[in-house]
Amino acid sequence: MTSIHNNAGAISALQTLRSIGSGMAAAQGQVSSGLRIQTASDNAAYWSISTTMRSDNAAVSAVADALGFAAAKADTAYTGLDAVIDILGEFKAKLVLAKEPGVDKAKVQKELAELQQQVQGISQAASFSGANWLNTDISNIYDFDRNKASSVSAFVRDASGAVAVRAMDLHLSAVSLFNSTGGGLLQTDARDLDTLGGIRGFSSSNLIGGDLTQYDGVYGSGWMYPKAGAGGAAIFGLNDFPDGSSLDFTAPGAQISFDIILDKEASNPGSQAGTSGELQDLPGPYYAGYTKSITITKAQVDAVYPGLGGVITTNTQFAAVLNSVLNTEGASVSASYNHYDPPGSNNLVHDPKRMTISTLQNHGNGSYVEIANLSSVGVGTGGLKESSAFGSRGSGMAIAFKEFIVHEDGDNLDGVEVSFSFSINGQPATSHSFDRTYVNNLFGKDSGKVETPEEMATLLHSLLDAQWPNLIIEAKSPTEVMLKLDPAADRKWGSGTSMSFDNVRVSIEPIPKIQFMDIDIAANPDKIASYINYIDIVTERAIDGMTTLGAFQKRIDMQSAFTSKLMTTIDKGIGRLIDADMNEASTRLKALQTQEQLGIQSLQIANANSENIMALFR
Template identity: 75%
Template structure:
């Protein structure tokens, strides 16, 4: 029906044209932006996810930049370490050269000083953007919380919506050559436990390398394992050799006769130099000792040394002749007595009158030596006399206490660990260990420090009592601790008794105890061998640090590669959510444009009918 009030065809065509126009605008937006979802109104869920992921992608891009920054710092430090290792090789070669006779050590020291400065220069120059890993300023370089250099390595979003930035840490104690508070690889290691409260001792006045495995002096310095301490052997002294009156055994019938009695136990208080109470606590039976009649004649003198011609003129000759007869019986004679004049001068003055006789404790657990029934014919007794003496009952070891700290040990939260074995009187050794945590819990501290002899005694009791309940451990002064067997239960005498620390191991040793910059072969030529050992240890520590740094560099490279892949993956995932399919969008746009043209033509046709009606009124 034709109406002058409504043009239904035009209205329908106009509505269609409007719908097509809206679709064209949407499709043109997708084609021009490349995005299927541009605003929250397009798809709230997808828009929210894509917007968050784009934000995360920017954060991950920042992580990639941080990794590049960390790689630059690590590369700088590694280049310097590699160069320092080469310089230390030159340094060691100069030290080896200085061992040759006739070499001017003063001139070599001048070369060493220049090499020291070169190492310092390399360490100071190894800086990137103001950060230096080889020349550090760390209050406590052994504290892993303080000595770490951190770099962002990952940006993580949890399922709960929380985010976190993960970091990779590198501990500068592995590569720092010089630290302002000490502890760098070319500085003395402040964690040196020194004598371990007296459990071990110096092998020289100034140890250069703290190493509990050094016990035979082969390093020239360092630490020695403490020798076991035993009760003293029975020994008595003779001070009456007839100086100037030779013992002439060429006289017919000349001889010296006596009985030697060895390793006898004390059978009554009168024969014991200690207290009667100690003897009364120990029931018999008692060992009566090993007796042997001894006769010295010209034949014995000739058997020892025919060049003497049967005549003994000095106490050292007489001691040697006696030893040739008595050693096999279990006694030892010495005449090496005297003193330095002046003290400490190295000039030894021999005492020509003095000798001593002691038991070798070859026949039992006693420690007794006696000369009895002494007589001489045609010759004097050479200063011998009837006498006896006991050694000490039981074992005893006096520790000379020095305070020490059991330090932190990197990732090992329990700190430095000390292991050792302990035995009494040759019994099966027991194994013991302690660390920083053990010391702190035992003494109620957080410093790891054993400060007094009393605290050291407490520590030793806690370690040893369970296996050796009869051992007495007590602080006898602020600087000494006595460890001894209880005479009420230990009936052994003399050198046959023994208290012994052995196999002492500290997990961080060997460590240097001097500074690289303090090496001076001109002033200390006698320490040349130990300087070489020190450089070897220091070089090994730096090589280990460079290896650790190389592993860190490799991790940075792997994390950087992963981060790049992750960023690509995120971009791809975002695209899948919001990017438009350009082939589809362009084809759709073309179709909509065609529909728009047809809609316009339809609107024109619909409007043409209305114009015909209007003509009727003209």
């Protein structure tokens, strides 16, 4: 039905055209932008995700740039360290040359000084954009929280939406050659534990700490400050055998007589020179020793030397005669005398003109030799004298205490570890260890310090008591800690006694103990061998540093490759969410254009009907 009030066909055609126009606008937008979702109104969820991921991808792109910057710094440090290793090799070669007799060490030192300056120059020049990993300024280079060089490696968003920037760390203690506060690869390592409170020996001439040929455990020796060795049997030197004279036993009744007293326990052994008097508390009763009366006549001489005719002309001959009568009684005689001159030094002197008598310790627990009631008839005494000597007791020692610090050790939260074995009187050694955490927990500290003899005694008690319940450990002075077996449990003296700290190991050793820049063979020609050893050690440390850098460079390359792929993958993911299908969009646009044309024609037809109605009123 046709109405003069409403043109239903035109209205319908117009609505269709409007719908087609809206669809065409959307289709044209997709075709022109390539995006299916351009605004939040198109699809709020997808638009939000894609917008966030575009932002994240920009951050990942910044990570790629940061990785390139890190690679440049690592490459610079690697190049510098490689050059330094070459110079260290040349440096060592010149040190070896300087060992040759006749080489002018002053001239060689001039070459070494130039190489030293070259190493320092390389370390200072190995800088990229102000970042220098070979010449550092770190307050504590041994602290991993302070010595790390961080490089951005990743931008991360977790499931909850929280974001974080990840970094990969290079600890500069592994590569720094010179650090302003010390601890660089070519500097002294400030973590040297020295004598470890006295339980290991140390020579100040050492250039490398922890070299087991130079750092040794200490051994008890007669309660003197420890030297290598253990307790020793009682021994004393006789007077010089009369030089140029003889002992003639051919006269009627000629003889030498004396009493030999062996292995008695002394109530006051601390009176012996060199001991510290720590055995004065030995409880009685005291063993009086083994006593034997000895007489030497021509018969004894003839039994040993039938061809001498009873006339002894040398100390060697007299020692042999004495041995023939004393050996079966528990003593031994030597025709020479070895002693330190001056006493307490390391200068061992051999005196072939003197004799010694020592106990074989066949009687009781003591270690003692005494000649008493010495007399002679018709002959001299051949150097014999009335004398006594106490043997040394090795199951005790006084260690010279020096405070020390058990230091931090990079990312090892427990710090440096110290281990050692301990033994008394030849019993099987026990193994013990402690670290920074152990020390701090024991003393309620956070410094790792063992500061007093009392603390050292406490530390040793905590380590040794369980295996050695009869061990007494006491702080005796501000510089001395005494270790000894309880005399109620052990009375033994002499060569059967010993106390030793052995196999001392420190986890960070060997460590350098001098500065590379301080090497001077002209001023210290006697240290060339130690310098060579030092250069070998620091070269190995530098090589380890290059290994660390190489691994870091490899990780940067891998992370850079991953980051590049990640950006591409994120772009693809965003495209899957919001990109338009151009084939579909263009086909839809053509269809809508056709529909638009048909709609216009429909509108024209509808409007034509209205014209016919108007004609009725003319």
